[in-house]
Amino acid sequence: MAERAPGARRPRVPAIRLEGVTKAYTGRVEPAVRDLSFDVAEGETAVLVGPSGCGKTTTLRLINRLITPDEGRIVVDGDDVSGAEPDALRRRMGYVIQQIGLFPHMTVQENVATVPRMLGWSKARRGERTDELLATVGLEPSAFRDRFPRELSGGQQQRVGVARALAADPPILLMDEPFGSVDPVVRERLQDELLSLQRRLRKTILFVTHDIDEAVKMGDRIAVMDHGGRIEQYATPAQVLSRPASQFVSEFVGPGATLKALSLTRVGDLEPAECPVLGLSSDPAAIRAAIRRAGTEDALLVDDAGRPRCWVTVEELERRFDALGEAAIAAEATVRRSDDLRLALERMVSTRAGKAVVVDDAGACIGVVELAGVIAAVESLRSHASVTARGREVRPLSPVSD
Amino acid sequence: MASFISYLERRADHLLELALAHATVVALALLVAAVLGIGVGVAVRAHERSAEAALAVAGTFLTVPSYALIGLLVPALGLGYAPTIVALAMYALLPILRNTLAGLRSVDPAVVECARGLGMGDRERLLRVELPLAWPVILAGLRVATVLIVGIAAIAAAVNGPGLGEDIFVGLARIGSASALNYVLGGMLGVVVLAILFDAAYAGLARITTSRGIRG
Ligand SMILES: Nc1ncnc2c1ncn2[C@@H]1O[C@H](COP(=O)(O)OP(=O)(O)O)[C@@H](O)[C@H]1O
Ligand SMILES: [Mg+2]
Numbered sequence: 001m002a003e004r005a006p007g008a009r010r011p012r013v014p015a016i017r018l019e020g021v022t023k024a025y026t027g028r029v030e031p032a033v034r035d036l037s038f039d040v041a042e043g044e045t046a047v048l049v050g051p052s053g054c055g056k057t058t059t060l061r062l063i064n065r066l067i068t069p070d071e072g073r074i075v076v077d078g079d080d081v082s083g084a085e086p087d088a089l090r091r092r093m094g095y096v097i098q099q100i101g102l103f104p105h106m107t108v109q110e111n112v113a114t115v116p117r118m119l120g121w122s123k124a125r126r127g128e129r130t131d132e133l134l135a136t137v138g139l140e141p142s143a144f145r146d147r148f149p150r151e152l153s154g155g156q157q158q159r160v161g162v163a164r165a166l167a168a169d170p171p172i173l174l175m176d177e178p179f180g181s182v183d184p185v186v187r188e189r190l191q192d193e194l195l196s197l198q199r200r201l202r203k204t205i206l207f208v209t210h211d212i213d214e215a216v217k218m219g220d221r222i223a224v225m226d227h228g229g230r231i232e233q234y235a236t237p238a239q240v241l242s243r244p245a246s247q248f249v250s251e252f253v254g255p256g257a258t259l260k261a262l263s264l265t266r267v268g269d270l271e272p273a274e275c276p277v278l279g280l281s282s283d284p285a286a287i288r289a290a291i292r293r294a295g296t297e298d299a300l301l302v303d304d305a306g307r308p309r310c311w312v313t314v315e316e317l318e319r320r321f322d323a324l325g326e327a328a329i330a331a332e333a334t335v336r337r338s339d340d341l342r343l344a345l346e347r348m349v350s351t352r353a354g355k356a357v358v359v360d361d362a363g364a365c366i367g368v369v370e371l372a373g374v375i376a377a378v379e380s381l382r383s384h385a386s387v388t389a390r391g392r393e394v395r396p397l398s399p400v401s402d
Numbered sequence: 403m404a405s406f407i408s409y410l411e412r413r414a415d416h417l418l419e420l421a422l423a424h425a426t427v428v429a430l431a432l433l434v435a436a437v438l439g440i441g442v443g444v445a446v447r448a449h450e451r452s453a454e455a456a457l458a459v460a461g462t463f464l465t466v467p468s469y470a471l472i473g474l475l476v477p478a479l480g481l482g483y484a485p486t487i488v489a490l491a492m493y494a495l496l497p498i499l500r501n502t503l504a505g506l507r508s509v510d511p512a513v514v515e516c517a518r519g520l521g522m523g524d525r526e527r528l529l530r531v532e533l534p535l536a537w538p539v540i541l542a543g544l545r546v547a548t549v550l551i552v553g554i555a556a557i558a559a560a561v562n563g564p565g566l567g568e569d570i571f572v573g574l575a576r577i578g579s580a581s582a583l584n585y586v587l588g589g590m591l592g593v594v595v596l597a598i599l600f601d602a603a604y605a606g607l608a609r610i611t612t613s614r615g616i617r618g
Contacts, residue, residue, distance in 0.1 A: 064519055090521035101516030105534050105613035115520055148615030164520070174519075 014039035014075075015172055015204035016063060021072030021229075023062055032058040033229025036072070042171075045198060045205040049215035050225030050252070056208040059229060060174045063206065064090050076172065091115050094165025094203075098177035100157050102149040108134070108160050109145040115168040133163040138193060155186035162194070166201075173205045179214070191217055212253055216241065216260055224249045238264050242382045258378055259342065265377050267344050267358055267369060268337035275300055275355075275368040280309055284317045300331055300357065306364030308334060308357040334359045337366075341374055348374070409584040410591075417569070421592045424565035427483065428555050428600070431490030432548060439495050440540060443502030444528065453503055460496040468493070468557045476561050486555065486563035493554055494547035501543025505536030538612050545604045552597045556589065566592040 017039045024031035033055040040046040048056045061067045063074055065086045074081045081089055102111050110117075112133055113126040121129070131141035137159040149157055158178060165173060178194075179187040191214065198205065207218050215222045216237040223234040226248050233245035241261040244250035253260070276290035276299040291299050291314055298313045310328035333347040333356040347356045348371055355370035410417070439460075446452040463471075468489065475485035509532050517527045533540075559567030566589040573585030609617075 066515070066518055087521040087523050090519055095516065095519030097512060097516060097519070099510070099512030099515075101510070101512035103513060103517070103531055103535075104510075105615045107615070114517075114522070118521065118526070148613075150615060161516075 015042040015077055016040040016206060017073075017075040018059075018063075019073040019075070021059075021062060021069045021074060023058055023067060023069050031070070031228060033062070036229045036231065038223055038231055038234055040204055040206055042204050043202040044220045045207055045218055047215040047219035047222045048206065048208045048225055049210065049212055049219075049222055051227070052210055054225045054227045055229030056210075056225060057176055059225075060095075060176050060206065060208060064093050064095060064174060087118075091119065091168060092170050092172060094162075094167075094170045094173040096158075096161050096165045096173065096175045096178040098180040100149075100154075100161045100181065102157055102160055102164070104149050106148075107145065108139075108147050108149070108152070111149070111160055112163045112167050114164055115170075119168055129167060130163075133166055134160075136166070136197065137163045139163075153186075154182045155190060158182060158190060171204060173203050173207075175205060176208045177210070178207070180209070187214075194218070213260060213263075216263060224252055237261075238381055258382075259345075261378065261381055262341035262345060262374070265341045265381065266337065267335050267339045267341065267356075270341070270344075270369050270373045270377055272358070272367040273355065273370040273373055277302055277365055277368075279304070287312060288314060288317055298353075300365065300368060301328070302365050305362070308359065308365045311353045329353050331357050333357065334363070335369070336360075341377060344369060345371075345374055406584055406587060409581070410588060413569075413588060417566075417588055417592055420564075420566045420568055420589075421596055424552075424555055424567075424592065425596055425600075427486050427490065427558060427563065427565055428548065428552055428596075430483075431487045431551055431555075432494055432544065434487065434491040435494035435498050435547060436544060438491070439498030439543070440502050440533075443499050443506065444533075447503055447506045456499060457496070457503070460499050463492040464496050466492075468554050469560060472557055472561055472563075481562040483564060485561050486558035486565075489557075490551040490555055494551050497543045497546040497550065498540070499543075501539050501546075502536065505539030505543075506532055508539060509535045534613060535616065538608065538616065538618075541604065541608050541611070545601065548600045548604070549597055552600060553593060556593060566590075566596075 019037050021036045022031050022034050036055075036059065038046075048059060050056055058067070062069055063076065063081070065081055065084070068082070076084075076089065076092070103114070106114075109127070109130045112130045113121075116126045116129055130145060134141040134144055139156060139159055144152075144156070144160075149160070152160065158181070162178070165175075179190045182190065195218065207215075209215050209218070219237055221234060222237055222240050224232045224240060224245075226232050232252075233240055233249045235243075235245070238261060240249065241253060241257045241264070244253055244257075250257070274294050275296055276287070276294045278287055278290060278299055278301055280301045280303055282301070287299050287301075291297070298311045300311055301309050303309050308331035310330050312328045316328060329352050331353065333351040333353065335344045335347055335356045335358055337358060337360075344356055348354055348369075355368055357365050358367040358369055360366050442456050446456050471492065472485050472489045475488055479485040479488060513531065513535070514527070517531045522531070555565050556567035556570050557563075558565050559571040568589070569585045569592075570589035573582045573587075573589065576582040576585070
């Protein structure tokens, strides 16, 4: 708790709260979810992750009342949903599903404006809103608004699906494996775009996936679910990865949890490595002196614009300075401060230097990171998983905090 | 052949009149059958057993010989238009009902799930999503029903009903006389031409009423 930013109010109002919810489908003995309780805080992305058939979809459909619980209570924005008019409730929650479910006989514009039309917005306002949303999800309005769903790629369709869910600016988004039906490259891009969208919009998102990597990437918090809707752990991605609460969680996370955790930390959070940086035309003696002073094995030489060129060691300097060009190791491994450690590690191990140069937007060197820094970051992640690399506020492990 | 053509020339006005009456009866019967078939289809779509029952009933209508059916209706409805339209509507019901059910069931469940999840009410979902998506299949059912009853409508003449059946019946009654064949052929030709015109109308209707997003 000490890490909490001063003045941060906690707990915030949970936007979604489930209390002891049980649901058995007719004709089934075993409930699809049993005694399920958890909160999603306002403005957060919570991810429900678990194997197929564990009850994730059922949970979402309970929340927007597509099905009703046998037992328990569901509270959205302070109101028990069982008392709400279902259609009005659903219009306050965007709903995105894996099968996308665009209306094939309607244009993109008509699809996106579905909820605004039901809410009685004027045609002009709907048109404006559609264009705004299409731009938001990365589709050029003039090129896309009059197309039909079948004239779009899978990725474009799901962008429209997201735009449609956002149309009336609902405070809550329910997303059921939204990127499950697009190829991995498109999926990655859609994930990144949703993340950046979410940084601006600050919706309350309940995101469902069966993919732990996606969960780690998208979630402020992750609920790992076992069959029957049993939540095995509800914690930050860092905690789930480094301190799995049960055997089920550690098996679900699978091997490579540490490598997965690397994606939670940014290069900018690393302790920079000690490294002398000198101009390409520096005097060998000066380079040697700088290396000795820093106590390192080598120095980084940069060009006039500060862009990294090569690494030189003392031995190379002693051999013959003119041959430096060939002898030195090109400093090709570069990373940005915003890159995650997975990428940084990848870059480091793909060059003989074993380290990476941190560059700014112009490509100029602003520091150096090395393997030891990555290892230290992993260690600190593991030893106090409560400090999350994305600087998030951290809540206790218990599913329902009050 | 030459005599048939000159017959047609002589009888053109009369034939046209009969054809118009024939088309009117068919159209009215279709209207009734469409309202019933689509209405019942919508009502029973979610109940497997009621749907089966409705299909069975509509199927039974189709097995009753037309001559008998129309005759049975006369005591209740009198002669002329009424029994003809009712009988034809009963025949048209099965294809329309069957295709309405098939069309509604062919709607992607994910699309329905999304419509519900976005807060679209039952009525609106039916009118704005399910029926428009089922429409091409329903229209195909209407088309089959039309082909079916354009021919059967000739039987109306048996109960003094309107239509091209009149000439066919006249011809059949005079079989053996010189003009008998012309009467029968004239009536038949009229029916065939009507069927073709109806079909062309459906092609146009399908184009106009089906969204470009789902047109084949
Ligand atoms: N409409 C339904 N009728 C009966 N059983 C269902 C229905 N939907 C889901 N189930 C069952 O409920 C369990 C949970 O399903 P679901 O919530 O869809 O899981 P998930 O989304 O995690 O894959 C599964 O065992 C599934 O077979
Ligand atoms: Mg599911």
